[in-house]
Amino acid sequence: MRKSTAWTIFFFVLGLFSLLFLWPLTRVITGGFYVEGKVTLRYLLNVFRNPIYAEGMLHSLMLGVTTTSIALLISVPLAWLSHRFDFRGKKLLNGLLLVPMILPPFVGAIGFQQILGQYGVLNALLGLGPVDWLGRGRFLGVTILQALALYPILFLNVTAALANVDPAMAEAAENLGCPPLKRFFRITLPLIMPGLFAGGTIIFIWSFTELGTPLIMNYTRCTSVQVYDALREIGSNPFPYVLVFVMLTCSVMLYAATKLIFGKQAYAMQSKASIGYSARQLKGWRGAIVALPFIAVISLALMPHAGVVLTSFSVPGSWYKTVAPTMFTAGNYVDALGHGMTVTSIRNSLLFSSLAVLLNMGIGISIAFVVVRSKIRARALLDALAMIPLAVPGLVMAFGYLSISSLLSNLSWARENPVWQSWFDVRTNPTLFLVIAYAVRRLPYMVRSAAAGLQQTSVVLEESAANLGASPLTTARRITLPLITANLIAGTLLAFAFSMLEVSDSLMLAQRADFYPITKTIYELFQLIGTGRYVASALGVWAMFFLAVTIIGSSLILGKKLGAIFRM
Amino acid sequence: MAVGVRIENLAKTFDRTIAINDVSLDIQPGELFFLLGPSGCGKTTLLRCVAGFCDPDRGSIHIGDHDITRLPPHKRDTGMVFQSYALWPHMTVKDNIAFGLQMRKMPRQEVADRVSGALDMVKMSDRADHNPNQLSGGQQQRVALARALVVHPQCLLLDEPLSNLDAKLRVEMRSEIRRICKQAGLTAIYVTHDQKEALSIADRLAVLHEGSVQQVGTPQEVYHSPVNTFTAGFIGETNLLKAEVLRRDTSGAWFSTPLGEVASKVSALDSLNAGDQVTLSIRPEAIRVSSPPESAPNAFNATIHDTVYLGEVAQHRVSVFNAIADSGETTLKAFDLNPRIVARDTAESTRVWIAPEDVVVLGE
Numbered sequence: 001m002r003k004s005t006a007w008t009i010f011f012f013v014l015g016l017f018s019l020l021f022l023w024p025l026t027r028v029i030t031g032g033f034y035v036e037g038k039v040t041l042r043y044l045l046n047v048f049r050n051p052i053y054a055e056g057m058l059h060s061l062m063l064g065v066t067t068t069s070i071a072l073l074i075s076v077p078l079a080w081l082s083h084r085f086d087f088r089g090k091k092l093l094n095g096l097l098l099v100p101m102i103l104p105p106f107v108g109a110i111g112f113q114q115i116l117g118q119y120g121v122l123n124a125l126l127g128l129g130p131v132d133w134l135g136r137g138r139f140l141g142v143t144i145l146q147a148l149a150l151y152p153i154l155f156l157n158v159t160a161a162l163a164n165v166d167p168a169m170a171e172a173a174e175n176l177g178c179p180p181l182k183r184f185f186r187i188t189l190p191l192i193m194p195g196l197f198a199g200g201t202i203i204f205i206w207s208f209t210e211l212g213t214p215l216i217m218n219y220t221r222c223t224s225v226q227v228y229d230a231l232r233e234i235g236s237n238p239f240p241y242v243l244v245f246v247m248l249t250c251s252v253m254l255y256a257a258t259k260l261i262f263g264k265q266a267y268a269m270q271s272k273a274s275i276g277y278s279a280r281q282l283k284g285w286r287g288a289i290v291a292l293p294f295i296a297v298i299s300l301a302l303m304p305h306a307g308v309v310l311t312s313f314s315v316p317g318s319w320y321k322t323v324a325p326t327m328f329t330a331g332n333y334v335d336a337l338g339h340g341m342t343v344t345s346i347r348n349s350l351l352f353s354s355l356a357v358l359l360n361m362g363i364g365i366s367i368a369f370v371v372v373r374s375k376i377r378a379r380a381l382l383d384a385l386a387m388i389p390l391a392v393p394g395l396v397m398a399f400g401y402l403s404i405s406s407l408l409s410n411l412s413w414a415r416e417n418p419v420w421q422s423w424f425d426v427r428t429n430p431t432l433f434l435v436i437a438y439a440v441r442r443l444p445y446m447v448r449s450a451a452a453g454l455q456q457t458s459v460v461l462e463e464s465a466a467n468l469g470a471s472p473l474t475t476a477r478r479i480t481l482p483l484i485t486a487n488l489i490a491g492t493l494l495a496f497a498f499s500m501l502e503v504s505d506s507l508m509l510a511q512r513a514d515f516y517p518i519t520k521t522i523y524e525l526f527q528l529i530g531t532g533r534y535v536a537s538a539l540g541v542w543a544m545f546f547l548a549v550t551i552i553g554s555s556l557i558l559g560k561k562l563g564a565i566f567r568m
Numbered sequence: 569m570a571v572g573v574r575i576e577n578l579a580k581t582f583d584r585t586i587a588i589n590d591v592s593l594d595i596q597p598g599e600l601f602f603l604l605g606p607s608g609c610g611k612t613t614l615l616r617c618v619a620g621f622c623d624p625d626r627g628s629i630h631i632g633d634h635d636i637t638r639l640p641p642h643k644r645d646t647g648m649v650f651q652s653y654a655l656w657p658h659m660t661v662k663d664n665i666a667f668g669l670q671m672r673k674m675p676r677q678e679v680a681d682r683v684s685g686a687l688d689m690v691k692m693s694d695r696a697d698h699n700p701n702q703l704s705g706g707q708q709q710r711v712a713l714a715r716a717l718v719v720h721p722q723c724l725l726l727d728e729p730l731s732n733l734d735a736k737l738r739v740e741m742r743s744e745i746r747r748i749c750k751q752a753g754l755t756a757i758y759v760t761h762d763q764k765e766a767l768s769i770a771d772r773l774a775v776l777h778e779g780s781v782q783q784v785g786t787p788q789e790v791y792h793s794p795v796n797t798f799t800a801g802f803i804g805e806t807n808l809l810k811a812e813v814l815r816r817d818t819s820g821a822w823f824s825t826p827l828g829e830v831a832s833k834v835s836a837l838d839s840l841n842a843g844d845q846v847t848l849s850i851r852p853e854a855i856r857v858s859s860p861p862e863s864a865p866n867a868f869n870a871t872i873h874d875t876v877y878l879g880e881v882a883q884h885r886v887s888v889f890n891a892i893a894d895s896g897e898t899t900l901k902a903f904d905l906n907p908r909i910v911a912r913d914t915a916e917s918t919r920v921w922i923a924p925e926d927v928v929v930l931g932e
Contacts, residue, residue: 009818096932168651168652168655169654169656171621172648172650172654173656173667174621174640174641174642174714175642175647175648175725176647176671177640177642177643177645177668177672178642178667179642179670180642182671187656190656190658191656191657191658222630293786411821500653
């Protein structure tokens with residue numbers, strides 16, 4: 001790649017990135033410190049002094065830590081077992097382990113409540129009274145629900161990290177007399193630490209700032225819900241800004257620490273495996289014993305899904321204090337399609353996500369090209385920038401876009417041009433900001449997919465095209481892009497699927513019913529008394545089906561490399 | 569005290585490909601023993617069976633008097649040097665070397681003493697606190713060797729230890745490895761596909777092909793008296809000639825070959841009878857491209873076709889025309905060591921001759 005081309009793309013992307021990402025971020029950061037023309041730390045300090053806010057932050061922090069710990073406890077042993085042993089049905093179980101990803105945890109919460117709620121399945125099954133299984137204050141319920149939905153990300157990361165370690169590393173220890181358990185803690189664990197932390201950081205940031213699940217589980221005393229409740233005062237109240245700033249700081253610090261500690265020593269990557277590794281074959285009952293924890297985790301993790309599916313098929317009100325619904329119906333699906341809000345929401349989600357993915361592809365592929373194929377020094381900066389959206393919670397970005405929206409729509413220039421104003425104001429039309437928000441947050445997946453493809457494709461293939469007289473653009477179009485198609489499709493599918501089921505941006509930015517995306521509609525339906533929860537479940541099942549197809553599709557295309565998408 | 573390694577009737581099959589086919593070897597205490605063969609011959613599988621990373625289907629492995637066939641790797645007390653070195657990147661050089669001693673629960677002071685002793689032995693004392701990835705390939709090699717040696721294993725296992733080094737370092741390290749093994753009095757099994765490595769430092773070597781042992785012997789025995797066409801062709805270069813035994817007496821045997829009549833004076837010709845079909849192996853450096861002494865046997869008229877000049881040697885391709893049998897031309901490789909005259913142009917007539925001591929009869 002020519003230097004001038006690389007620099008052109010670099011500055012173009014940098015400009016776009018500053019406008020779409022850094023600017024809203026700056027608004028968030030300054031909003032709580034620059035109030036009424038004065039720089040002040042008053043609000044930041046008051047946030048810590050205010051018992052309600054302080055408690056919310058503590059709770060959020062605990063949500064993040066507990067969720068991540070549970071996810072670690074689930075996924076590390078499973079990944080290790082799956083790496084070390086071969087047994088009947090392993091492929092199927094490994095695939096099923098990823099299935100929980102097809103449902104955002106906040107939709108799962110509906111099913112979760114049906115099963116573990118006071119008048120739910122478990123109590124009916126055991127013949128108990130209204131025992132509260134979800135824990136006082138619902139804290140335990142939220143964390144378990146989140147951990148069961150998010151552990152696949154960690155599982156993929158750890159599996160990939162394990163596969164990357166030269167098997168000779170563990171063999172050398174074994175050869176020197178190290179027994180299996182010690183070998184795991186002294187050799188394998190330190191070597192997969194980067195993967196562990198990469199996955200763990202993503203899960204921590206996700207659960208620390210998650211909005212949908214606490215909302216549905218009615219766990220209101222955490223920062224994310226407090227921010228959501230304060231949205232209406234965005235113009236006048238600096239507190240939500242400060243709260244968001246604190247969340248951002250925690251997330252970015254954790255991300256930076258991970259990068260700093262593990263970025264330089266990407267252990268696993270440096271020595272290529274010298275010997276073919278084969279997992280140990282377990283036959284008969286031994287295999288069955290190893291398969292047991294997989295089955296246990298899968299059944300637990302799919303419980304919310306089962307709850308949602310059953311709810312969607314039950315006659316409203318017929319599943320109360322019983323093991324299963326007493327009356328089944330497909331009526332909720334008919335209602336879901338008949339409901340004006342659901343049909344528009346599906347159309348809206350498809351439109352927003354498609355536009356976001358298009359934007360993403362353009363930016364993502366350009367970045368990947370510069371990062372992998374150019375020699376300019378600044379490419380490292382571009383690579384780091386493209387990954388930052390992973391470190392910035394969706395809630396923070398949504399808040400930033402809201403703030404930009406209110407700024408732009410109140411400009412005197414915008415006031416004079418009502419058409420522009422309606423585009424700038426999320427209250428009239430959130431399309432612009434939702435598309436940007438969807439795109440920016442999923443950019444890392446796109447860049448990673450494209451970069452992985454480029455790294456696997458030898459540069460010699462491009463050079464030989466150039467040597468035969470193809471211009472750089474022709475080479476890209478005729479040689480490179482076709483060769484990385486599989487990666488691009490996988491990245492696109494993931495970006496699209498995650499956009500379709502995005503929660504925090506959708507809840508916060510879409511404020512008019514005719515612009516609601518699917519997730520916001522599910523939330524609004526859920527809150528309707530009567531049939532709402534059942535219609536919401538029907539819509540949730542549709543979303544589940546849709547996401548299952550895309551994820552299975554991309555994992556078929558990418559195979560084992562799927563894990564690479566969730567790396568930092 | 570060093571102990572030997574005895575491998576008996578070992579066999580291993582992977583998904584219907586036979587990796588090791590009934591291999592028996594008796595490795596002497598303190599011996600530097602080589603497993604030599606092309607890739608895919610089963611030599612690494614054999615080594616990994618000794619280390620315990622690979623379970624044989626049949627057969628047994630003894631180290632000293634102990635049957636270790638079913639012992640897990642971490643209880644075997646072998647020290648292995650991996651092809652990729654497998655130095656743990658999250659530990660310093662010192663920690664890497666100390667690891668095996670810690671596993672043996674040695675007192676701290678003794679660990680420190682032995683680590684510094686091992687570092688001295690491989691001349692790496694000044695790098696003790698470095699990280700493995702700060703070291704060059706050769707240095708990593710030394711650390712891997714020290715890590716395996718420091719535990720005083722019953723048997724040292726080396727899996728193509730030099731294959732990741734450049735040519736010059738490889739030559740240097742191979743004599744270093746021999747020095748260290750002999751200094752420590754170790755029994756060692758060394759896997760390689762590089763015949764020069766094996767010939768230069770092995771006490772004895774086994775040539776493997778398709779999972780079976782072809783020949784076991786000292787480097788000289790295997791080079792000068794290969795028992796079959798595979799060994800003759802794999803170790804060094806050779807000319808193979810189809811031949812029929814004409815007659816035999818106490819001083820040697822005479823053969824009818826495409827070159828004409830060829831005499832052999834190597835030992836072990838007793839089993840030959842007139843009329844037997846055999847293959848003769850003649851090393852290129854045994855074919856002299858010059859005027860033979862008076863009444864020398866095995867002298868032929870030849871034409872030099874082309875010559876590759878490599879400095880210390882000139883490699884000629886020569887054709888010998890057999891007028892008597894009318895079997896046409898036979899092309900031979902002939903190496904002229906310390907060449908004075910290098911014919912670069914085409915078709916120069918000359919005489920070639922072969923000492924009867926250099927004509928080896930192969931079984932098949």
